[in-house]
Amino acid sequence: MFLPIDPSSGLPVYRQIMDQVRRMIVAGRLQVGERLPSIRELATSLGLNPLTVGKAYGELERTHVIEMRRGLGMFVRAASAPRPHGEVVPAGVQQAADRLVLEAAQAGLTRARTVAAVEEAWRELGGRELGKERKHR
Amino acid sequence: MFLPIDPSSGLPVYRQIMDQVRRMIVAGRLQVGERLPSIRELATSLGLNPLTVGKAYGELERTHVIEMRRGLGMFVRAASAPRPHGEVVPAGVQQAADRLVLEAAQAGLTRARTVAAVEEAWRELGGRELGKERKHR
Amino acid sequence: MFLPIDPSSGLPVYRQIMDQVRRMIVAGRLQVGERLPSIRELATSLGLNPLTVGKAYGELERTHVIEMRRGLGMFVRAASAPRPHGEVVPAGVQQAADRLVLEAAQAGLTRARTVAAVEEAWRELGGRELGKERKHR
Amino acid sequence: MFLPIDPSSGLPVYRQIMDQVRRMIVAGRLQVGERLPSIRELATSLGLNPLTVGKAYGELERTHVIEMRRGLGMFVRAASAPRPHGEVVPAGVQQAADRLVLEAAQAGLTRARTVAAVEEAWRELGGRELGKERKHR
DNA sequence: GTGGTCTAGACCACG
DNA sequence: GTGGTCTAGACCACG
Numbered sequence: 001m002f003l004p005i006d007p008s009s010g011l012p013v014y015r016q017i018m019d020q021v022r023r024m025i026v027a028g029r030l031q032v033g034e035r036l037p038s039i040r041e042l043a044t045s046l047g048l049n050p051l052t053v054g055k056a057y058g059e060l061e062r063t064h065v066i067e068m069r070r071g072l073g074m075f076v077r078a079a080s081a082p083r084p085h086g087e088v089v090p091a092g093v094q095q096a097a098d099r100l101v102l103e104a105a106q107a108g109l110t111r112a113r114t115v116a117a118v119e120e121a122w123r124e125l126g127g128r129e130l131g132k133e134r135k136h137r
Numbered sequence: 138m139f140l141p142i143d144p145s146s147g148l149p150v151y152r153q154i155m156d157q158v159r160r161m162i163v164a165g166r167l168q169v170g171e172r173l174p175s176i177r178e179l180a181t182s183l184g185l186n187p188l189t190v191g192k193a194y195g196e197l198e199r200t201h202v203i204e205m206r207r208g209l210g211m212f213v214r215a216a217s218a219p220r221p222h223g224e225v226v227p228a229g230v231q232q233a234a235d236r237l238v239l240e241a242a243q244a245g246l247t248r249a250r251t252v253a254a255v256e257e258a259w260r261e262l263g264g265r266e267l268g269k270e271r272k273h274r
Numbered sequence: 275m276f277l278p279i280d281p282s283s284g285l286p287v288y289r290q291i292m293d294q295v296r297r298m299i300v301a302g303r304l305q306v307g308e309r310l311p312s313i314r315e316l317a318t319s320l321g322l323n324p325l326t327v328g329k330a331y332g333e334l335e336r337t338h339v340i341e342m343r344r345g346l347g348m349f350v351r352a353a354s355a356p357r358p359h360g361e362v363v364p365a366g367v368q369q370a371a372d373r374l375v376l377e378a379a380q381a382g383l384t385r386a387r388t389v390a391a392v393e394e395a396w397r398e399l400g401g402r403e404l405g406k407e408r409k410h411r
Numbered sequence: 412m413f414l415p416i417d418p419s420s421g422l423p424v425y426r427q428i429m430d431q432v433r434r435m436i437v438a439g440r441l442q443v444g445e446r447l448p449s450i451r452e453l454a455t456s457l458g459l460n461p462l463t464v465g466k467a468y469g470e471l472e473r474t475h476v477i478e479m480r481r482g483l484g485m486f487v488r489a490a491s492a493p494r495p496h497g498e499v500v501p502a503g504v505q506q507a508a509d510r511l512v513l514e515a516a517q518a519g520l521t522r523a524r525t526v527a528a529v530e531e532a533w534r535e536l537g538g539r540e541l542g543k544e545r546k547h548r
Numbered sequence: 549g550t551g552g553t554c555t556a557g558a559c560c561a562c563g
Numbered sequence: 564g565t566g567g568t569c570t571a572g573a574c575c576a577c578g
Contacts, residue, residue: 370515383500396516
């Protein structure tokens with residue numbers, strides 16, 4: 001599995017791994033139940049310290065994105081159930097929305113332009129949300 | 138000036154100060170040309186070391202958000218000019234949009250729900266866009 | 275006397291005054307023996323604290339650029355004698371040359387391009403060196 | 412790594428460190444990709460507080476002169492691309508040229524003498540321009 | 549091991 | 564009064 005990692009990007013490497021794995025999952029390039037490469041495999045193929053990959057996997061497990069099956073490896077877990085309209089937005093999402101608005105407003109972008117950037121980001125993710133919203137899953 | 142600072146939030150305190158000041162500016166609660174509290178004042182009122190506040194102010198100055206007038210204090214600078222439609226989105230904004238979409242998609246939010254969260258965040262900011270776009274909500 | 279002062283430029287105001295006065299002298303817009311405005315006059319016309327102007331005048335006096343005649347005011351002194359070729363370059367000049375070369379080299383400028391910038395700066399000063407070098411003065 | 416630091420020179424120590432590192436880079440005594448001594452190492456060998464060295468390194472990183480690789484240290488980044496002839500001179504360079512001309516003119520140096528000082532400074536830097544332009548001196 | 553953050557406290561230049 | 568620099572020393576995240 002290839003993941004684009006930039007050791008000099010400022011973002012800690014283990015977080016980049018987490019982000020990329022999550023990105024592959026929401027984009028459908030990693031399916032529920034699919035097995036991830038072992039810590040050692042991924043570390044070797046990316047030229048990273050196994051401790052770094054281990055920390056990323058550990059965090060992903062702690063947040064229920066993947067699960068360990070002893071002796072078998074790490075596997076992608078089922079995604080969260082889609083939130084019915086009107087329910088509370090998770091803290092992480094609201095926080096990300098707040099930051100986006102702060103960055104956009106200070107850069108002089110309009111609200112419409114900001115929303116367009118979000119739609120564009122969603123399109124580029126190529127995730128399951130593309131086009132119509134699904135009714136069930 | 139009160140700023141809600143959470144020393145145990147993980148985000149460095151000096152960055153929280155930066156964010157809050159930027160937030161007040163885009164929300165119009167700090168006007169262009171207005172003076173910020175002195176480093177010592179703010180440090181005392183927030184129970185922080187002056188060096189921490191100084192670091193936040195220094196970063197804000199380097200990014201042209203505020204300016205120093207020697208012996209007088211720090212002052213809010215004029216905001217960026219609004220970007221003409223179609224122009225490139227600044228890297229920081231695109232990055233924030235990418236993260237939002239990642240968080241939202243993994244939390245199982247729909248695209249529409251995500252956009253709604255952004256609009257909500259914009260509304261809560263109380264920014265200058267409000268007046269112009271209020272009619273249609 | 276008008277001097278372009280920018281209180282938010284980073285360079286201390288008293289140094290800006292010194293630089294501008296020196297600039298006017300080498301450009302010939304202030305002649306040897308000419309009287310400078312009083313501290314109070316200049317402070318008022320520039321909207322500055324008299325202590326600031328006083329510090330600038332004091333430094334200019336200490337470096338023999340101007341002189342005080344008690345009860346009469348501050349006057350421009352005769353310039354340094356031109357240095358015969360081959361003599362040692364004053365420390366301040368060498369230091370300025372070093373910094374220029376550092377900035378230029380790191381910005382990727384060639385040596386020729388750097389020299390051109392110096393010639394341009396000299397032209398814009400409009401000083402006595404324009405065109406031919408004088409033999410005596 | 413030895414750097415000549417003068418704590419009583421007026422120029423802040425962290426700026427002296429920055430200047431010296433930049434000087435070594437443009438002189439080719441620090442190569443692109445080369446690792447700098449760690450903050451602690453340099454602080455110890457220069458008898459300084461690690462925070463002071465850290466400030467210098469942080470500024471150099473912010474200006475893209477060096478980059479941090481987490482857990483590994485700071486590394487020299489690739490230099491700016493050389494500027495095509497005729498392009499605008501960066502503000503920092505023009506500012507340095509202006510100051511040089513001011514210092515030189517007031518010291519009574521001729522224009523030719525000033526240019527010679529610049530060429531000398533360039534030669535002493537031992538920069539990469541030397542090879543290309545050595546023939547004609 | 550690496551750099552980043554924060555406190556406590558001193559001293560300085562500048563206006 | 565203002566901000567800027569520096570030391571001494573602790574603690575933390577990251578690799």
